[in-house]
Amino acid sequence: xxxxxxxxxxxxxAFGTFEPETAHLLQDAxxxxxxxxxxxxxxLGASAVLIAGDLYEKQQMSQATLVRAIxxxxxxxxxxxxxxxxxHDHYREDGLWGRLARMALPANIRLxxxxxxxxxxxxxxxxxxxxxxxLPFRSSVDxxxxxxxxxxxxxxxxxIGIAHGSIxxxxxxGEASNYLSPRRAEDAGLSYLALGDWHRQMKINExxxxxxxPEPDQFKLPPGAGTSxxxxxxxxxxxxxxxxxxxxxxxVPTGRYQWHRVEKTLTEDAQVELLEQDVRxxxxxxxxxxxxxxxxxxxxxxxxxRFEERMLxxxxxALRGLRFDEAxxxxxxxxxxxxxxxRGGFVRVAAERLKTLATDSANPMQAQLAGLALKRLYIEHLxxxxxx
Numbered sequence: 001x002x003x004x005x006x007x008x009x010x011x012x013x014a015f016g017t018f019e020p021e022t023a024h025l026l027q028d029a030x031x032x033x034x035x036x037x038x039x040x041x042x043x044l045g046a047s048a049v050l051i052a053g054d055l056y057e058k059q060q061m062s063q064a065t066l067v068r069a070i071x072x073x074x075x076x077x078x079x080x081x082x083x084x085x086x087x088h089d090h091y092r093e094d095g096l097w098g099r100l101a102r103m104a105l106p107a108n109i110r111l112x113x114x115x116x117x118x119x120x121x122x123x124x125x126x127x128x129x130x131x132x133x134x135l136p137f138r139s140s141v142d143x144x145x146x147x148x149x150x151x152x153x154x155x156x157x158x159x160i161g162i163a164h165g166s167i168x169x170x171x172x173x174g175e176a177s178n179y180l181s182p183r184r185a186e187d188a189g190l191s192y193l194a195l196g197d198w199h200r201q202m203k204i205n206e207x208x209x210x211x212x213x214p215e216p217d218q219f220k221l222p223p224g225a226g227t228s229x230x231x232x233x234x235x236x237x238x239x240x241x242x243x244x245x246x247x248x249x250x251x252v253p254t255g256r257y258q259w260h261r262v263e264k265t266l267t268e269d270a271q272v273e274l275l276e277q278d279v280r281x282x283x284x285x286x287x288x289x290x291x292x293x294x295x296x297x298x299x300x301x302x303x304x305x306r307f308e309e310r311m312l313x314x315x316x317x318a319l320r321g322l323r324f325d326e327a328x329x330x331x332x333x334x335x336x337x338x339x340x341x342x343r344g345g346f347v348r349v350a351a352e353r354l355k356t357l358a359t360d361s362a363n364p365m366q367a368q369l370a371g372l373a374l375k376r377l378y379i380e381h382l383x384x385x386x387x388x
Contacts, residue, residue, distance in 0.1 A: 001120070001128050001158060004041050004252065006235040007052035007196025008213040009033060010088060012065045014057075015217075022321040026217070026290070029256040033215045034069050036254045037235060038076035044237055044252070047121070049079055052196030052211065053086020053135065053164030059095045066099065074106040080121070082130060084112045086164040086196055087178060090135040112162070115144065117151050120160075126243060129153045131190070133163040139177045140165075146181070148188035158243050161185065161193040167204055184208070191240045192247045200231035206246045211236045214254040219261045219292040219323070228282070230259040257320055258283060261292040266329065269303030276310050279319075290321040296328030304331060304375060331358050331371045351377060 011030045015023040037049050055069065073081045083100075085091040091113050092098070101111060112118060112132035120128040131151055133144040145163040153159055165178030178197070185193040185207040193208040200222055201212030216232035233255025239248040260282055264275050275295070282289050299307060307329075316322045333355050354377065357363075357370035 001048070001160070002044070002046045002237070002239040003048040003050055004037055004044075004046050004235050005050050005052065005192075005194040005209065005211045005238050006037055006214050006254075007086070007164065007194075007211050008054045008199055009051065009069075009215070010054050010057040010213070010217065011069050012057040012061050013217060017323060018321050022290075025320065026257070029215050030217075031065075031068055031072065032256060033254055034072040035075065036256075037214060038073065038079055040235065040237075040252050040254065041079045042076060046237060047078075047080060048082060049073075050082045050130075050160075050162055050194050051084065052162050052194045053084055054088045054196060055083055055086075056089040056096060058088055059090075059092075061096055066096070067103075070100070070103070070105065070109065073109055077106070077108050079108060081109045082112060082132075082162070083109065084132045084162055084164070085134040085136075087135050087138050090138050092136065115147050115151075117153050117159075126156050126158050127154055128158045128160065128240075131159060131161045131188070133161070135164055135178060143179060143181055143184075145184050145188075145193075148184060148190065151188070156243060158240055159188065159190045160240065161188060161190045162195075163193065164196040166197060167195070167208075182208070189243075191243050191245075192238055194238070201234060201236070201251060203249075209236055209238075209249060216255055216257060216259040216290070219259060221261055228260040228262050230261060233258065257288055257290050259290045259292075261294070263294045264296075266295060266297035266299055266303075266307075269300055269306060272299070272303060272307045272310055276315055279311070279315050286315065286318040287320050289319050291319050292323045292325075294325045294328070298330050298332040300332055300334045300336075301375060302334075302336070304329075327368075330367070331355075331374060333358075333374065347377075 009030055013027065013030060015026045041049055085097055089096055097111065097113055113134055115133055117129040117131050120130055131148045135144065145161060148161050161184065163180055165180045167180050167182045182204055190207060195208065195210045198210045199213040199218055202210040212234060213232045214235050216230055219230055222231045234251045234253050237250045237252050262279065351374060354370045354374040358367050358374055360367050
């Protein structure tokens with residue numbers, strides 16, 4: 001059997017920390033990735049797509065959001081879609097999955113709402129069974145995959161498990177509290193165990209993988225990352241030849257956007273241009289980039305103005321989304337900066353006082369406000385003086 005393994009689409013996620021226009025595009029990408037998965041399955045000859053939980057972001061989904069994903073799956077009748085509740089969209093009778101179950105679902109969509117071996121279409125000589133472990137609650141203290149060890153299937157059958165939670169021994173990484181045994185594939189005689197919940201793609205062992213989210217949604221770098229690219233944006237193509245053979249597993253790119261986190265310390269104004277070059281080098285099409293920019297250090301007033309023009313107003317406008325943390329970037333006005341404001345008089349006195357307050361580390365709140373006031377004073381005097 002050849003199939004696509006994915007999870008954590010979290011369709012309906014709000015992205016409230018971004019501007020409304022950007023949030024809408026990020027939401028649309030999560031719906032559109034369903035078609036991307038279907039296209040990948042057809043192109044690669046996969047007969048099914050297994051979604052290991054969290055198809056939706058929450059229980060309270062609008063009917064339009066709910067149905068659009070189903071309609072995108074309907075568009076690929078040669079692909080069987082196997083859907084299972086996760087922690088965000090856990091199963092309850094009067095909830096989201098009950099609404100789906102009451103709909104006239106197309107024949108190529110199967111809901112797996114209860115544990116137990118579910119026979120799949122037989123692609124080769126051996127019968128194939130899917131063993132789902134759907135979550136009936138957002139959080140469970142039990143290992144819901146434990147039943148797989150004793151679940152009976154015919155001799156020689158290919159057994160494929162699908163579960164949503166955190167492997168014990170790896171730590172939850174703050175993402176889940178539904179723990180799973182790392183020995184489950186071995187103990188239950190599974191040819192493959194498809195896991196969801198961790199948004200990064202990860203191999204646990206030769207028969208057990210986290211697919212990661214097919215469309216990135218978090219600014220979390222992989223452990224020991226030597227890159228600014230956050231994990232996510234791909235699924236897994238899995239081919240199971242027989243019950244005993246190790247499956248062949250290959251990443252499949254699926255993401256519309258790339259999420260990056262860039263951290264820089266600026267100590268000279270000239271470094272603003274270098275930072276701009278680094279960001280532009282992320283991708284020739286900056287419209288594909290969602291960036292978390294964390295800048296520390298100190299800039300003069302002129303350097304800060306250049307930073308805002310080039311990074312926030314220039315390259316920042318070309319990005320699909322930008323989250324900027326300036327808490328660690330302080331102002332260090334030069335004498336030239338202050339002379340640009342005024343060479344003498346009460347305005348210069350005010351500027352000198354604001355400079356002192358802006359560099360007072362003992363009162364960070366006051367320092368931040370003073371820095372904003374000083375920056376505003378600088379810009380306004382350049383404007384009044386006819387400077388661009």
